Amino acid sequence: MSFLNFEKSSPFKKGDFSFRWIRKNNFYGFNENDEIKTILSNLPLNKSDMNKRKLFYDKFCLKIDKYKDQPHLIDPFLPEIIETLVNFLKKEIQLNEPSKLITDESSKYICHLVKIKGFKYIVQYLPHDITEFEQVLKLLQNNRDTNSWQTTFILLLWLSNICILPLDQNHHESSLESQINKVSENLLKSTIACLFTSDKCQDACAFLLAKFMSRRDLQTKVLPSSFDELISYMKDAKKSGDNIKLLGILKCIASIYKYGKREDLLRYTLPTLKNIVELDLLNSNMALVRKYYIKIIQRVGTTFFKVKIAKWRYERGSRSLMNNVKSETQNLNNVKKLENEEEDNEDEVPSEIEEIIEQLLSGLKDKDTIVRWSSAKGIGRITNRLSQDMADDILQSLLDLFTFVEDDSAWHGGCLAIAELGRRGLLLPKQLKAVVPIILRALVFDKKLGNYSLGRNVRDAACYVCWSFARAFDPDVIKPYVNQLAGALLIVSVFDREVNCRRAASAAFQENVGRQGQFPHGIDILTKCDYYAVGQIQNCFLDLAIYIAG
Template sequence: MALSETENGCPGGEEEEADAIVKTCVLGGFSESSETRTLIGSLPEIHEAERAREVAIDKFKVIMDRYQEQPHLLDPHLEWMTEMLLNFTRSENSPPSLVHLSFKFLFVISKVRGYKVFMQLLPHEVSDVHPVLELMSRQDPKDLETWETRYMLLLWLSVACLIPFDLSRLDGHLESEGVKIREPIMERILAVAKTYLLVSDSPRDAASVLVSKFMTRPDVKHKRLGDFLDWSLTTISQTNAHSVIEIMMLDGVLQSLAKLFKHGKRDDLLQYAPIVLRCLEQKQLSESSEAKLRKIYVKLIQRLGLTFLKPRLAAWRYQRGSRSIAANLAVPYAAAAAAAVSPETETQEQDEDYDIPEEVETVIEHLLVGLKDKETVVRWSAAKGIGRVTGRLPQELADDVVGSVLDCFRKRITPGMEAASHWQN
């Protein structure tokens, strides 16, 4: 670890400010590797003692939290840490307390490194689907002490369900002498996802990831995508954001739809986009008192707008050119003139052949409203949505959107303010 210290002198200020020392810590690697290996290896001996278990968790959190700003330093060590912990969860001899403790450690790692990177390390063979699903089915959604287990199992199932085979091949014999033994794998995973989308703790976020991965499978989207969207819209319509539980339910369903429209193919989702947009308009979530709901609402509106528009690279976008002055001067004048004309011609050709759906105007109106929200996170999400949607519009329509955004900067003077200004003059 490299440590640099800089003394800041403040002439005329207080003595404490003059003697202040600014320390900048730059970690050079994962120096606690051996300590972490010993700590993980001791879990089978300490999982039954509550005090020792809490001390181990706190110690592991302290080690991992040091790498919050430099999580990439953990990458060379993630594989062996994950393997050691997963061995405890896979072993048939591991008691439930050891399994839950191992998943708590896995959650700490995923929180520091980020679940998107950490998910890639989880086993995702065909043989992993049944064990993960069976372990998931034995969990209690209302157990507040083991939510990390459910969170990690949902992430694990999100990766395991991506096997390149039809899920019906894993079902085997579902009936014996006319009696149904168990449900198909597809139905079981979908039931798990729906259950945990409506819970009030963090597994709800992991369930939305599961939906985005599972519902975009070729075999699942043809059989269950329409039914899932119908269930989602029904849940949104019948839920009133008056209690904490209902707010969490709305948040889970909206998160799943936002991720689904982000990762799904446009051709598969385009037919459902107008229906989802109408449902959101009727719900009027932009007027909700919860910033979390307004943010995810704006994000979903943005994804719907991108679904309505074909992916394209706007020819009217800013062309920076070369950073080298010599390279710019070396370009002949005729070539530069031709390059200046060709984008405009290409834009006109694209504009003539491309029809913009009517729903795009509604999407932009909602995003412009989001730009005026009192919460920064909502405005930021709306700003990104405006930029992404506008980048797919023809130049003439994009100019109108830019003009509407610039109107937001104009100072709006109410009649009362005009009177006050006149009185002061």
């Protein structure tokens, strides 16, 4: 759709703030492709002129950075862009003495695309050719002593694609086994040092090693020794106080539990859990160490159970917006009422689960948001594999966090965890009677400390809980609480002093209006109090509040 057509059909007027924001910050296609092609075609020609190289790279970054907020517009052109850059690398690795200048420049360009899209998206466009394994590994070994981390980063990602491919089968079984051992030893020896660096190579190395160790032909010999080695490195790093090295090991273990198969990792869960809990990493002074500790704890916990969805969970019969706004006689009422059904035979719950849940509940009180958010997701994933009685106990433990003895971190973590349970259908309708009053208190949580106050993160998370309720429950279930939720969300969306809380409340109100269809005067209020309108506090007090009151 052209911008001219957008102007004609848009509900915004040209003088509105909303219109100006949309016109300035939104695009409707990737219009820089021809210029990007020109820049890349000149890359080999500029290797003798440093000023031109820098000029073209800055121009490339400027063109790509325009689409940070809408990176999906670049997607159709990414394969061609990355293929051009990778071809430069391929030509160099074929040479006996590759040009470091070309490899570094090509890697810099790819790294900037990674910055926009993330390495897990970019890696799918890197080559998958087992014949290039030795050449790429050799280039990585030669590049290790240089200061060009971008080249190392891209080569590690490239190897992560190659290492999962079957090896050359033109060998007898004995020679193939020795080849696998040789390749694994060479790869681990060449890449393990990257795990202890403080740059992005650490993430790529953890990703590579996890992919490589998830191979089925490495489960009997390589994986056991590698796990022992990682645990040994982890203990040494904790003892010496080397947080960077410790973080790299934790990232690698977390990635192994993410990409490995449950049946392969099950025998390592108890030793991993025992060793990592003994290190008491939840009291580390580095937030990322605590975050990855929580990630490992939750993934070890889910490994104890087969992948399944709780049979007792609550499910909405329809998630269609059209069906939700129909009258009650036309609404689809095939909601599965599983609360009173007999539970099927559950898998035996290991005793270690209690320790894992305790660690995750402690993580909800952490001073850093990234740790609390990871803990909340872990509680949701593990609860999905437990019986209804155990889930009730977990919910009660979460509700115990909402006391005025606890600080804002505990309230925030508790809201995130309840939202996760609701979003996954693990919060049953009968439990809303206890949950809703607490969420209403969280929506106005404000704790004075000297000349400032705490609580905006709690109010924001409480809005997220209300948003999750709209998607999780049938209108008949939410109906008794509609007036309370609608009033509380409107108060926050108009009168809260923090813009992110006002916008979060507006978004939660919009979700409830669309999916529940029973918020009083919902459409009228929503049209006036949209995401952009609540962004200006003066407008909220002088215009929106008067409109709602009238």
